[in-house]
Amino acid sequence: MKHGDIRIGIGGWTYEPWRGTFFPEKWPQKRELEYAASKLTAIEVNGTYYSSQKPATFASWAKAVPDGFVFALKASRYCTNRKVLAEAGESIAKFTGQGIVELGDRLGPILWQFMATKKFDADDFGAFLKLLPSSQDGVALRHAVQVRHESFLVPEFVALARAAGVAIVYADSTEYPAIADVSGDLVYVRLEAAVEDESAAYAPAALDRWAAAACDWSAGAAPDGLPYVADPATVIPRETFVFFINGAKVRAPHGAMALIDRVRG
Template identity: 80%
Template sequence: MSIIRIGIGGWTYEPWRGTFYPEKWAQKRELDYAAEHVTAIEINGTYYGSQKPATFASWAAAVPDGFVFTLKASRYCTNRKVLAETGESIAKFVGQGIVELGDKLGPILWQFMATKKFDADDFGAFLKLLPAKQDGIALRHAIQVRHESFAVPEFVALCRDVGVAIVYADSAEYPAIADVTGDFVYARLESAEERFVAGYAPHALDDWAAKAKLWAAGGRPEGLPYVTEAAPKKAARETFVFFINGAKVRAPQGAMALIERV
């Protein structure tokens, strides 16, 4: 079985103060605290603006060995009518200093708006623009699409050909694709409810723990929406599971509860 990393989106969120972070905990030490209780964090701020190399270096220094950050790619890369023309923006994003994270750099998440429809030629061109390395550091890429037009074998094949992972999102709002297309798995649990202490009912957490273990072992969980019948070669895969959106106030409790189960 490969490594299973479980985390939350960001670490600066006011409702977590006093519910996740202890009362009067210094805000400048919130990343330190979060990194002691989850094993990965998806950074959303990189979607809205670039960061300085020193900022990435400081994040890396604040977390323990083995911790991983995933980065949401800039909106200037994904919110385009013609994706084939985004090469310059992609280069700017990966060149801003993300390599300062070193071995704490996880996959880059390329998230598309729900209105973005599948265009095989344009999307295929975009996938080919995603760099395999930056300054000698290997890069991994995950794609989150949220329009039903992507649920076709051609899209799955495009991603599988270049080794880009399709994000599986547990969402009540958008269609999901569970086909495994990369050498890692990236799942986002977006349907948390505040009525549950951990965002999801205990039996649901048990089920996600079982799915995470199966993904990590190279398996194909049953009961998920697959586009194709063909499964990729069975091999251990690093697996990322994030509690994000939904009832965000419950996200840390959800992540910690899932960590206990796996």
């Protein structure tokens, strides 16, 4: 059976509590990305949500990581935090045109995250999905959307995402409803319910389940025991991204490394 690549990581790489717990003591801060990329296989960049970056910055990130490492970029809040999503075209173009293509083959999916108060409007959301470009300066772009309002728990939303070839983020959250339906050619998972009492963010049995789920997703299967709202997607191998993010952030790197060991094991 063929499988898509499984990439596992954390949100960002600059976090003071990781110094001495994840990064070695006295490790140079300028080389923290380099170290993180040696232990993980992907990073979700949150800084791009708040402000734009220079092309040289993306190029420097690409040079700091090994072959096969991938960055997921959280899209600008100006694209998603708006009353009328269909009017986001200019902001979307600004985001994708800021120089993200300098990441080259290190460029992974773009995460479009919506406020928890944003409700599903089929016409408006469908119009937004049509604004997402398939490429930028000749570089293919892939997209994932994270919605956090219960109104999205309907087959119509899943159908829109599948028609657009856009992934629906599955978030393991204690606060927001989750949608495990697969859409697009990738799977994007955010593990947001980490606890500080667990040295690897989640209990060992939970990590075992997430490892099995990641393998199922990468093979095109739908893991058992997760919330679905539509019929199963076409069974094809899918590149699968799993990020330990939010929750007990100090534990995230160890959770990611523990999951990598299980998937590789």
